[in-house]
Amino acid sequence: xxxxxxxxxxxxxxxxxxxxxxxxxxxxxxxxxxxxxxxxxxxxxxxxxxxxxxxxxxxxxxxxxxxxxxxxxxxxxxxxxxxxxxxxxxxxxxxxxxxxxxxxxxxxxxxxxxxx
Amino acid sequence: xxxxxxxxxxxxxxxxxxxxxxxxxxxxxxxxxxxxxxxxxxxxxxxxxxxxxxxxxxxxxxxxxxxxxxxxxxxxxxxxxxxxxxxxxxxxxxxxxxxxxxxxxxxxxx
Numbered sequence: 636x637x638x639x640x641x642x643x644x645x646x647x648x649x650x651x652x653x654x655x656x657x658x659x660x661x662x663x664x665x666x667x668x669x670x671x672x673x674x675x676x677x678x679x680x681x682x683x684x685x686x687x688x689x690x691x692x693x694x695x696x697x698x699x700x701x702x703x704x705x706x707x708x709x710x711x712x713x714x715x716x717x718x719x720x721x722x723x724x725x726x727x728x729x730x731x732x733x734x735x736x737x738x739x740x741x742x743x744x745x746x747x748x749x750x751x
Numbered sequence: 752x753x754x755x756x757x758x759x760x761x762x763x764x765x766x767x768x769x770x771x772x773x774x775x776x777x778x779x780x781x782x783x784x785x786x787x788x789x790x791x792x793x794x795x796x797x798x799x800x801x802x803x804x805x806x807x808x809x810x811x812x813x814x815x816x817x818x819x820x821x822x823x824x825x826x827x828x829x830x831x832x833x834x835x836x837x838x839x840x841x842x843x844x845x846x847x848x849x850x851x852x853x854x855x856x857x858x859x860x861x
């Protein structure tokens with residue numbers, strides 16, 4: 636079974652631009668979570684989607700948004716990029732909240748975004 | 752104070768040594784995850800625990816819910832174990848919003 640894939644793997648943008656990152660979950664997984672990792676703040680939760688609905692959101696400004704499609708693939712968008720948005724963006728997929736069972740998360744390789 | 756604290760921050764050991772990494776948390780949780788991150792960024796989920804102990808090869812993870820504490824042990828450590836180990840907690844069942852520790856950078860010297 637193929638793992639979680641993220642595209643692109645590397646991206647360089649300039650301040651003020653916007654960017655869209657894509658995440659394809661493991662087949663059968665319906666939950667996709669997004670995380671930002673920076674040297675200063677470590678790993679931080681951005682948002683989680685399940686069945687095309689945003690279930691949870693972290694403490695990030697409205698410039699960060701996302702969506703999930705009917706095939707469970709997810710995209711996140713960052714508008715009006717700032718230098719501080721330079722980070723590794725990771726997505727993780729899981730089965731989701733099925734009957735309250737614990738659901739292991741599987742991480743993608745990440746997209747490294749550099750804002751200049 | 753962070754909700755999830757790990758210790759030590761950095762750990763260097765000789766090959767073959769027994770390794771212990773600690774994680775303490777201050778909130779109620781439904782599950783605790785141990786993750787491994789190698790240089791380059793890829794994260795691998797090692798364990799997901801809600802109680803007791805789990806073992807996978809040379810890795811052992813335990814959790815004490817009453818004391819809000821978990822440990823990750825590596826037996827017979829090997830240079831390929833060199834990585835950052837991250838503890839993360841999930842607040843309640845079905846909630847994927849993980850809160851992460853700052854990680855422990857482990858270096859195993861041959």
